[in-house]
């Protein structure tokens with residue numbers, strides 16, 4: 001999203017003393033920020049958190065009993081603050097072309113794999129996560145993300161078996177994964193105006209994927225509704241303010257409702273593919289979730 005827009009949001013939210021909604025699940029949630037340096041690679045984005053855009057959805061998954069790792073990609077993510085207060089601001093986005101987007105996805109995939117390696121081998125690193133006492137078994141993890149992050153999840157699954165199932169929240173796929181698909185469970189969740197009919201990468205990825213698949217669209221939502229800004233916007237509106245252009249990015253759905261939907265469906269998907277639980281909510285339209293439209297392929 002545009003920096004100016006984010007600043008408008010930030011200044012409004014600060015003036016409101018904003019807090020995110022309570023998580024949907026029963027588990028208590030603790031958070032921490034950890035810096036991980038992968039010395040085996042040079043950062044292609046560097047000339048040398050923090051507030052994540054997805055804190056609310058990550059928290060909802062954690063509240064359902066998962067260890068959730070949110071990965072920021074330095075100099076590529078808009079703004080990062082490390083635990084020691086150093087900052088990294090995005091320098092050069094390479095996502096403007098298909099080749100650039102595919103290259104960026106490859107770097108992000110390598111970042112995700114480095115995080116799994118560190119969680120599996122470095123107890124000092126892993127123990128910094130609240131409730132974790134040593135290294136973690138990362139042989140079967142879920143991966144998900146929004147926009148380019150959703151594309152990254154699919155490419156990560158194609159590159160590394162440890163990513164056992166995935167979710168793409170409204171992101172176009174880039175690179176070879178469009179043609180190879182994935183052979184493990186994958187869930188596509190989109191805004192109201194994005195699906196296989198107007199995104200070939202979705203049509204082809206789904207066509208080429210052989211694992212369990214599901215595609216749903218959320219009525220009333222636009223691309224930005226999957227970010228924290230949607231819940232921020234609820235509060236801004238409730239306080240009698242507005243942010244010009246917000247509706248064109250978020251849609252008409254209330255942010256708090258969107259958050260519930262994403263938390264419920266993402267949680268159900270991971271419960272199903274990581275733990276083998278039957279999840280009725282994934283089986284078709286329901287009165288409880290009328291905004292969720294199932295794509296019949």
Ligand SMILES: *[C@@H]1O[C@H](CO)[C@@H](O)[C@H](O)[C@H]1NC(C)=O
Pocket residue numbers: 044045046047091092094
């Ligand atoms: C980013 O910009 C730096 C110079 O500021 C350049 O050296 C580097 O190659 C660029 N990275 C990419 C991936 O374009």
Ligand SMILES: *[C@@H]1O[C@H](CO)[C@@H](O)[C@H](O)[C@H]1NC(C)=O
Pocket residue numbers: 083084085
């Ligand atoms: C980071 O900044 C915060 C707020 O200004 C301060 O309380 C904290 O001591 C700083 N941490 C370090 C490691 O400098």
Ligand SMILES: *[C@@H]1O[C@H](CO)[C@@H](O)[C@H](O)[C@H]1NC(C)=O
Pocket residue numbers: 034035122124125
């Ligand atoms: C393990 O993690 C700690 C804490 O994050 C870090 O300081 C250390 O460099 C890591 N060790 C290796 C071998 O990466």
Ligand SMILES: *[C@@H]1O[C@H](CO)[C@@H](O)[C@H](O)[C@H]1NC(C)=O
Pocket residue numbers: 178179180203204205206207208
């Ligand atoms: C697989 O992907 C290619 C593009 O890489 C596309 O041309 C083809 O139609 C896809 N196959 C299916 C069955 O969708």
Ligand SMILES: *[C@@H]1O[C@H](CO)[C@@H](O)[C@H](O)[C@H]1NC(C)=O
Pocket residue numbers: 192193194195196197198217293294295
């Ligand atoms: C798919 O997207 C198109 C274009 O935005 C939209 O008109 C259509 O209603 C969507 N279909 C479904 C089933 O969501």
